[in-house]
Amino acid sequence: MNTVIHRKGLLLLAVAGCLLLQSACGGNRPQASRPGGGLEDYRQQALYDRDSRNNEDGSLGVKQRWVDEQQARQGKEYSGRKQLDMTNRHSASTMAFAPQIAERVKTVSGVREAQVLLTEVNGYVAVVLDGHSPEAEASPDMLGYQVTSKGGVGIFGGTDKGPSRYSWTENGGLSTGKADEIRKLVLSMAPTNIQQVYVSANPNFVQRVRFYAKEEKERGTMTNYMNEFNTLILHVFPDDANTRK
Template sequence: MNMAQRRNRRLLLALCIACTLTAAGCGGNRPQQSRPGGGLEDGRQQAMFDRDSRNNENPSLGVKERWVNEQNQKQTNEAGNRYPLDPNNPLLSKSIQFDPQVAQKLMSLPGIQSAQVLVTEANAFVAVVLDGHNPDAEASPEVTSNPVHSKGGVGLFGTGLKPERISWTEHGGLSTETATEIRKQTQALSQKSFKQIFVSANPNFVQRVRFYGKEEKEKGNLYDYLNEFNTMVQHVFPIDTNTRK
């Protein structure tokens, strides 16, 4: 084998190794969900859920505009005029409010200590605490702080704050069977027809939703938290990372 042949052979071998490593790396970064509402197992994926500056609150700029162009667009669909803000990402919402009546009825289900139900223009998001769990002890303390208001506030995902510092992967004991039953009951108990119902017992999600409840009572609405909510649910309920704006 002459020198040119040996050189070509080494180049071919190096190329094969590089391709193998690339394929393995892509497989390792592929989002993998745990149980319902348990977020992504791979924390390296979390950064991609906060790419849009509209999902950050910068204290020097105040609260950014919230999907102004999209809110002015008239859209309808087959589900009783209930539609997601972005058809490629059903988690994005332009409004959120609590449904305490449905939440109270869900707490009558066996194994559920407490429940909170947040309703958007298209979907419902249910935060539950199951028997044997205490989110006061299990959650990060910062999810019950970091407020956002009309003049600013960084919230949970403000500039310079790494989203992976908060764990969204703990499933809080929620099984697929329990999540399915909660979704079924939420639709049956509500007067609205939801496109999708998302359920999580993640303690950080539960505590932040509880914090939203306190803020809503004080402010009368959750408008200031809409950007943060849109970011948070992408961490807790990842669907398709390729459609993130």
């Protein structure tokens, strides 16, 4: 009799244990996925973190903090090369000569002289080809109209001056093929921040770049010509071309 009671007691304890085990395991049963659940990308998770009250009412919109973070992230991740100004691919705030690259350009067949200017993202090359003389072909104005820290009108200043006063369409004998050869050479030697290289043998462009080099040598700077240079290259390279047609 005692044995039977003992066995029944063990059975009751086993049943109770199972019930307790099932109750404890109830939290492991499949649950309906919460909004945003299972998304590994934290930015996607953030999409579901709505409003400061942390509810899931889509009409309340995404938290402003998430929006602000995305704005702050823009431009910090690599998304390809970018120009300085979306409306002006040539806009620059610094420029400097690169004599070592210029010396290498002068070894290209048919090139007699070369000047290379580098800005933040672009390179500009002024070349003189065999059989051409910018001294005779360019406007005398290209070697005048000085600009200093005290002022000066430059070649585009004054009431009787302006871009249309000068010719920027003469190619100085530079073919598209030769320009491309020079462009690739300069790009291979330039710092990694240089994205594009523009080449011209236009005599007016050559003479004005020569003038910049003279000013830098004599005065130790050419920064006074920054605004003029930005205007100059817009007229020499208006269509993102490496040489004029």
